[in-house]
Each structure stands twice: as C-alpha cells, then as structure tokens.
Amino acid sequence: MTTPRVVVLVEGHSDQVALQTLAARQQRDLATEGVEIVSMGGVTNTRAFASHYGPYGLGIPLAGLYDAPEESTLQRGLVAAGLSAAASRARLTELGFFACSVDLEDELIRALGVDAVEAVIDVAGESQSLRLLAGMPAQRSWTRELVLRRFLGVRSGRKALYAALLVEALEPDRVPEPLSAVLAYVSEVPIARVGGQR
Numbered sequence: 001m002t003t004p005r006v007v008v009l010v011e012g013h014s015d016q017v018a019l020q021t022l023a024a025r026q027q028r029d030l031a032t033e034g035v036e037i038v039s040m041g042g043v044t045n046t047r048a049f050a051s052h053y054g055p056y057g058l059g060i061p062l063a064g065l066y067d068a069p070e071e072s073t074l075q076r077g078l079v080a081a082g083l084s085a086a087a088s089r090a091r092l093t094e095l096g097f098f099a100c101s102v103d104l105e106d107e108l109i110r111a112l113g114v115d116a117v118e119a120v121i122d123v124a125g126e127s128q129s130l131r132l133l134a135g136m137p138a139q140r141s142w143t144r145e146l147v148l149r150r151f152l153g154v155r156s157g158r159k160a161l162y163a164a165l166l167v168e169a170l171e172p173d174r175v176p177e178p179l180s181a182v183l184a185y186v187s188e189v190p191i192a193r194v195g196g197q198r
Contacts, residue, residue, distance in 0.1 A: 005034030006096075006189040007053045008182060009046065009064040013039045014159035015104050019065065021167040022179055028187075035186045043070040046077025055082035061189050063096030065182050067103040096185045098178040105152050105159065107176035108166040114144045120162070120169050121151070 010016050016039045023030050030037065040049045043066060053060045062083070066074045071089065074097065078086035085091045092099070100107045109117050121130050133139060133154070134147045142150070152162050167179075 002034070003058065004036035004060060006036075006061045006063060006186045008035065008037045008186060009049055009053075009062060010037060010039055011043050011066055011070070012041065012159070014163040015039065015065050017160045018104055018108070018163040018167050018179060019183065021164045022175065023183055025167065026183070028183070033187065043067070043073045043077070046074050047080045050078050050081030050083065054078075057081075061096070063098075063182055063186050063189070065098055065100065065104075065178055068099040068101055069103075071099060093181070096182065096189070098181045098185075100176070100178050104163065105149050107178060108163070108170075109145055109148055111170060111174045111176045112166060114148065116169060117148055117166065118144075120165050121148075124161075124165060 008019065010019065016037045019037050020030065023035075038049060038053070040046060050062060051057055054062050062078075064074070071092075075086050075089070075092070078095075078097075083095060085095055086097070112120075118127070118130065121127055130147070130151050133151050134142075134144075139147055139150065152159055167175075
C-alpha cells in the first residue's frame with residue numbers, strides 16, 4: 001500500500017463523500033495525487049487519527065474539514081497529536097483545516113438554495129418522506145431550511161447519499177468555500193513538508 005502524500009481528516013462519512021464527489025467533478029484523481037480522505041467517525045477522534053498520521057506517527061502532512069462549533073475539540077486533538085500551531089485559531093487554515101460554518105449540510109443547503117435541494121430530493125424519489133416530516137406537529141413551525149437539515153440527518157446513510165447528490169447539483173461557482181479550499185490546499189502540499197506542520 002502506497003503511503004499518501006497528504007491525509008485529509010474529516011468528521012464523518014458524508015464529508016468524505018462530498019470531497020470525493022467534488023474532486024471527481026473537478027476531474028481530479030485523489031489517489032493518483034497521493035491524497036487520502038479519512039473519516040474519523042467524529043471530531044472527538046481527532047487526537048487518535050492525527051497521532052497516527054501526523055508528526056508523532058507516520059509524519060504525513062495533514063489537512064481537514066470540520067464543523068465550526070467543534071473547533072475547540074479539533075484544536076485540542078491536533079495539539080495533543082503534535083501540531084502545536086493548531087492552538088491558534090488563526091493558524092488553522094494555514095495548517096490546512098477549513099471550517100464549515102455550521103456543518104456540511106448547512107453549507108450545501110445555503111449554496112444550492114432550498115428549492116434546488118428539494119428538487120434533488122424529488123429526483124431521488126423522497127419527496128413524500130420530506131412532506132411527511134414537514135407536516136409533523138413538532139416541525140410545522142420550522143423553516144424549510146431546518147426541515148431539510150432534519151430530513152438529511154434522520155435516516156442512516158442519508159447524509160452520505162445526499163452529500164454526493166447535492167455536490168453533483170452544484171454550479172461550479174457555488175461550491176462552498178471550505179470544500180473548495182481544502183481541495184485546493186492539498187493540491188499544493190509537497191512531500192517535502194512532512195513534519196513541517198508543528
């Protein structure tokens with residue numbers, strides 16, 4: 001197995017799918033580029049994964065995509081894994097870690113707009129499920145955006161499914177900044193940077 005040139009740490013499978021789908025849309029082959037996107041199964045696992053791949057482990061340069069509300073947890077994990085510069089919030093992007101303002105789903109809904117997201121759901125054959133959710137007493141007062149966020153997260157596997165479908169539906173100039181930024185960052189990371197993130 002070839003050691004990657006750079007590892008992108010993401011919180012969950014849907015983030016991994018979104019980045020892989022976006023890279024494919026950009027006609028990039030991440031494996032050939034030496035880029036591996038690794039789902040950590042939650043931001044609380046940052047220390048373990050960063051320790052394995054980063055300066056205390058394999059010495060591979062790291063990057064990442066994370067949810068802004070989880071920033072302090074990410075920082076603690078990276079610092080504990082030897083990336084001391086991550087203690088500074090201002091240096092996270094310099095290190096290659098980019099924040100979704102709330103989470104991936106929020107970024108995609110805002111980028112596409114509610115009508116376009118609902119159209120994607122319709123094409124996927126799940127409009128009836130969305131209508132049922134929106135009609136439930138607890139959701140009747142919610143905004144359409146909140147209903148969509150709930151819809152995307154309520155069933156196992158749905159986040160990853162729609163991560164791909166929604167990224168596919170994006171116009172090139174509407175790609176959320178954190179996604180485009182992390183892919184742009186990893187394209188510039190040379191092998192010589194190993195160990196240079198501390």
